[in-house]
Amino acid sequence: xxxxxxxxxxxxxxxxxxxxxxxxxxxxxxxxxxxxxxxxxxxxxxxxxxxxxxxxxxxxxxxxxxxxxxxxxxxxxxxxxxxxxxxxxxxxxxxxxxxxxxxxxxxxxxxxxxxxxxxxxxxxxxxxxxxxxxxxxxxxxxxxxxxxxxxxxxxxxxxxxxxxxxxxxxxxxxxxxxxxxxxxxxxxxxxxxxxxxxxxxxxxxxxxxxxxxxxxxxxxxxxxxxxxxxxxxxxxxxxxxxxxxxxxxxxxxxxxxxxxxxxxxxxxxxxxxxxxxxxxxxxxxxxxxxxxxxxxxxxxxxxxxxxxxxxxxxxxxxxxxxxxxxxxxxxxxxxxxxxxxxxxxxxxxxxxxxxxxxxxxxxxxxxxxxxxxxxxxxxxxxxxxxxxxxxxxxxxxxxxxxxxxxxxxxxxxxxxxxxxxxxxxxxxxxxxxxxxxxxxxxxxxxxxxxxxxxxxxxxxxxxxxxxxxxxxxxxxxxxxxxxxxxxxxxxxxxxxxxxxxxxxxxxx
Numbered sequence: 001x002x003x004x005x006x007x008x009x010x011x012x013x014x015x016x017x018x019x020x021x022x023x024x025x026x027x028x029x030x031x032x033x034x035x036x037x038x039x040x041x042x043x044x045x046x047x048x049x050x051x052x053x054x055x056x057x058x059x060x061x062x063x064x065x066x067x068x069x070x071x072x073x074x075x076x077x078x079x080x081x082x083x084x085x086x087x088x089x090x091x092x093x094x095x096x097x098x099x100x101x102x103x104x105x106x107x108x109x110x111x112x113x114x115x116x117x118x119x120x121x122x123x124x125x126x127x128x129x130x131x132x133x134x135x136x137x138x139x140x141x142x143x144x145x146x147x148x149x150x151x152x153x154x155x156x157x158x159x160x161x162x163x164x165x166x167x168x169x170x171x172x173x174x175x176x177x178x179x180x181x182x183x184x185x186x187x188x189x190x191x192x193x194x195x196x197x198x199x200x201x202x203x204x205x206x207x208x209x210x211x212x213x214x215x216x217x218x219x220x221x222x223x224x225x226x227x228x229x230x231x232x233x234x235x236x237x238x239x240x241x242x243x244x245x246x247x248x249x250x251x252x253x254x255x256x257x258x259x260x261x262x263x264x265x266x267x268x269x270x271x272x273x274x275x276x277x278x279x280x281x282x283x284x285x286x287x288x289x290x291x292x293x294x295x296x297x298x299x300x301x302x303x304x305x306x307x308x309x310x311x312x313x314x315x316x317x318x319x320x321x322x323x324x325x326x327x328x329x330x331x332x333x334x335x336x337x338x339x340x341x342x343x344x345x346x347x348x349x350x351x352x353x354x355x356x357x358x359x360x361x362x363x364x365x366x367x368x369x370x371x372x373x374x375x376x377x378x379x380x381x382x383x384x385x386x387x388x389x390x391x392x393x394x395x396x397x398x399x400x401x402x403x404x405x406x407x408x409x410x411x412x413x414x415x416x417x418x419x420x421x422x423x424x425x426x427x428x429x430x431x432x433x434x435x436x437x438x439x440x441x442x443x444x445x446x447x448x449x450x451x452x453x454x455x456x457x458x459x460x461x462x463x464x465x466x467x468x469x470x471x472x473x474x475x476x477x478x479x480x481x482x483x484x485x486x487x488x489x490x491x492x493x494x495x496x497x498x499x500x501x502x503x504x505x506x507x508x
Contacts (some may be wrong), residue, residue: 020231022094026087028169029101033084035164040077044070051123072115079107089427098175104166106186112157113183113190147197151205154190158183159212166216166223176220180213247312251279256316257322259286261476265302266368266375270476271501272483274435280497281307281314281359281412282433285322287329299367301329303340304384304501305432307352307359314497319359321347337363337380338418339401345382345414348407358407360384360398362431366423368505375505377429380418382406387431389421390460396453397421399429425505428478430456435498436482439490455485478502 047069054060083104086092092100162183164288166176188206195202255273262269267355285303305321307314324347328335340363348359368375377389383405389397402417423429432452439447447455459481479502485499 005359010285016235017228017231019093021227024227025094025097025101025169025171026092029087029097032082032165032169033080036080037077038066040073040080044073047073068115072111075111076108079111083323088262090220098178101165101169101171102179106182108161108270109179109183110186112161113154113186114194123501133163144197144201147195148201148205151191151195151197151201154187155205155209155212157188158209159215162213162216163219166220171220172224173217173221177213180210180217184209184213247279250312250315251275254279254318257319258284259289262286262290262300263475264290265297266506267366268475268504268506269300269302269501270479271499272476272479273500274487274494274498276310276435276485276494276497279312279315281309281311281318281433282497282499283307283318283322283323284499284501287325287333298332299365301335301337302364302431302501302503303341303361303364304431304433304499305344305359305361306384306390306435306497306499308357310497312341313357317352317359320351321359337365337378338402341380341382341406342411342414342416345403345406346411349411353407358405360389360405362432364399364429364431364503366503366505369424375423375425375427376420377423377492377503378418378420380416383408385432385434385437387429388453388456389423390428390430390456392424392426394457394460396456405444418493423505427505428430428460429503430478430482431501431503432482433497433499435494435496436500438496439486439498440495441489442491447486451489452482452486455482459485476502 047066051501053065083100086100087097093107160178162180165171175392191202191205194253195205196203256270257271258273261271271284273282275282279499283305285301285305287301288297303325305318307317307321310318321344324344325340327342328343332339341361344361348357352358360378360381360383362381364387365378366375367377378398379387379399380403381387381399381401382403386401387399389399391397399419403415403417437447437449437452456478459478479500482500483498486500
């Protein structure tokens with residue numbers, strides 16, 4: 001099956017495409033010249049063989065015919081040697097190379113067209129093919145037949161030359177047709193002024209002449225489309241490899257923004273993250289950070305952000321939000337969740353909303369009390385899915401949203417509201433982004449908030465605190481179990497980024 005038509009080469013690839021075509025054209029033209037020179041050598045060898053090794057019983061080849069044939073072969077050899085030398089030693093543009101090829105084809109065709117008539121005249125003058133009386137109807141018919149055969153032979157020569165050029169040089173259809181007009185004009189002049197035939201025979205030959213260029217045109221059309229598709233495929237594969245490397249590096253930079261888990265101290269934070277693409281728009285921010293062997297002292301703030309969209313644009317937005325949070329907590333280490341979201345909303349309104357990018361976010365501030373069971377969580381949520389506070393006895397409290405998503409309402413209308421709930425040792429706080437609850441099975445049924453809640457109820461009893469008070473759900477075991485539940489429900493690759501965060505209070 002041949003190549004199908006494709007869209008025009010994009011303007012940003014036009015120079016690359018022209019350069020690639022120029023290199024291919026130059027390489028193929030040199031191969032074409034080499035093969036033509038080989039054919040000329042074979043022709044010269046055949047002429048010399050006819051002279052020095054004549055067929056028994058055949059009349060000797062006229063000396064004039066031998067001179068003419070060798071002269072024609074010499075002219076063809078010089079033309080192709082000269083053209084090859086120009087291509088080898090002069091830096092031609094692709095258009096200049098096409099012009100050179102077109103002129104070469106026209107000159108070669110002219111030599112072939114007019115030397116055929118001269119060869120016939122030499123044969124007649126030497127006594128081969130004398131027709132006798134011109135008025136004899138039989139001789140006239142024979143003369144017309146011979147002229148018609150000679151014309152067809154010339155057209156066949158033009159056909160072979162044009163097909164060979166189209167086949168080896170891989171000209172575009174327009175480039176292949178360009179030299180045909182002067183070639184056909186030369187053939188028409190030769191037919192009307194140098195052919196001994198009736199007007200009808202001459203007109204028939206001229207009418208048939210365009211067919212000599214048709215196969216070469218069809219081949220050029222197919223080959224040109226194949227070349228363009230090969231170029232596009234190779235370029236796309238190259239760009240895909242480049243983009244894959246760039247995305248892998250971007251993912252490394254993006255994931256470097258994620259904080260290390262907090263495995264020491266009173267407040268423990270662990271998480272599981274699965275991006276939809278190489279990089280995503282979900283993000284986790286924790287302050288203060290934990291760098292072993294130290295552990296955070298005092299309340300720990302956890303911010304989950306889910307930027308609309310996926311891929312590079314969402315990751316770039318995440319970077320800007322990360323910088324904003326860094327500055328915010330550097331200036332106010334004890335900033336409260338409601339104020340965090342209000343400032344984020346102000347920032348998203350000014351920088352991301354004009355590009356139709358928004359975000360949901362939840363800010364959790366978890367602190368351990370002076371005695372076990374006296375801790376608390378303060379939260380504010382901007383359009384984010386409700387977090388789960390799983391208490392002993394497998395009771396679950398939903399931490400609902402307190403404000404609209406970031407970037408959709410003016411700063412003056414954004415509520416700086418936060419809520420507070422007690423949290424003790426053995427309680428587990430689960431926050432997540434919507435990639436988990438929007439995971440679809442093979443019937444396009446979403447997991448939903450209720451489904452994730454049921455998964456939490458199912459897995460939490462197996463991870464209940466031990467008698468010694470150490471939370472066996474620590475170390476992010478519950479977050480991992482919930483991520484597996486999402487993956488088990490989901491059919492196919494993830495359709496959205498998924499982030500699940502687990503926050504525990506260490507027992508006494």
